[in-house]
Amino acid sequence: MSAHNQSPYYFVPHPSRHPISAAIGLLVMLGSFALWINDHDWAPYTALIGLLWLLFTLYHWFGDSIAESEGGMYGKNVDRSYRWSMSWFIFSEVMFFGAFFGALFYAREIALHQLGSLDYKLIWPDFSAVWPNEGPAALAGHFKSMTPWPVPTVNTALLLSSGATLTVSHHALRDDHRRKAIAWLAATVLLGVCFLFLQGFEYFHAYNELNLTLASGIYGSTFFLLTGFHGFHVFLGGTMLTVVLVRMIRGHFTADHHFAFEGAAWYWHFVDVVWLGLYVVVYWL
Template identity: 60%
Template sequence: MKSPQATAPYYFVPGPSKYPVLAGMSLLLTMAGASAWVNGISWGPAANIAGILATLCVLYFWFGTAIAESEAGQYSDKIDLSYRWSMSWFIFSEVMFFGAFFGALYYARSITMPWLADLDHKVIWPDYQGIWAGASPAGTVESFTKMGPFPIPTLNTALLLTSGVTLTIAHHALRAGQRSKTALWLFLTVLLGATFMGFQAYEYIHAYHELNLKLTSGIYGSTFFMLTGFHGFHVTMGAIMLSVVLYRVIRGDFTAERHFGFEGAAWYWHFVDVVWLGLYVVVYWM
């Protein structure tokens, strides 16, 4: 039998909130700081960090309000369904986001590069040989070494695939009402995600100092750092989400029947895993 909360006949509508405006302002500051930072403007790093911290603060209080409403019994099955559709559309928008970057990579590598290297364009780029990585036509880009799949990218692949398994075990434990087991496997998932981020930070240091691979290293450098960097950002956000879920599991917020907060974060994490598999093949192997 469903709980009274689940069968409530009303659709809860929250009151006016300041959080959407604050979130928009903090995100604007974040992106303005990032734009200034990559263009060498002095105030860029401080503005970017301040914007990120402000965004995290807004999310903390905003999600805290939603959690309090849920724990107060104001969310019925209608709200649960609304959250599920909202998370589904959000993940779909993320699919389109990464699809645009994969499309840019494909266009640059499979269309533009051969086009510039054909006979008709030898007058414009006589030294260009159509090599995807490391080529420097007319000295426009410093020479660099392409990032290979070993060892860090392969280790990170194993880490993310393993994290998907540990998260699934945690989910089954939660559905079985085993809170301690859920917390243990969820903690391991967060730990694996944090290890992934540490390896990626080391990979970037290695690329910059030993391979001379930078964001300014032509189209290869820009697509490499955009794809892997935004994926790393998504792993970071997913780890934060799972850490909050872990805290709520320990606190006893979820039940075996009602735990969409866990499920929504799990959907996001599995999406991040799938995107990485595409990155691993297309960026590091091809």
């Protein structure tokens, strides 16, 4: 019996070459980045080829999934598998951020105090264990630390507002108010774009006016690692919501069948929660 003739409840998508193709594109791209860092002149071109190949594969992969979903081929089993997959994906992201927050905690609460202890006074007699710090050798040069006002606080308001607008959109979709759902989802995407624009402005300000760069000791590296990794997740979540918005405008989803929306919403709320922790730990403490 063909997949199209099976009951939607039992349908399982056929395995395809998409995962292998995506893996090849990703390996080419990442390998080229490594060679790019090591000054190989041709590496940027192969990195671009790998990126384009990956995007091309993802476009067709997700296109097949959307076509199967809109064709009524996804039942309860497939829906459940997607929910578990998204849950584990978000869990893996929690582990990433846990490691990065752990690195910040170790630098501030353990390594910094060890370097400022009596055991190291003979080596660095003028070192003061105060955060933020230029390091005992002060190799990075003097820099100014980031403050929570105004950009980080404005960005916090933007992300919290986007979580609210996304929730309103979700409830509107569940009540089958499609126009309302589209309007509030568009507002969510717009708020995400504003967040990224302001973060870019913040980075420009840090590099050009505060002398705060990735090379600014452990403070600079952890600051840009945490905020940059989070910013990438805002971009990724915004991309998901944009795809969902386009699908909604095209008439996809029903009040009872819209997990693509729900999965993207889970991810966006996760990004909001991470930012709250980052806002307090990085900018205030």
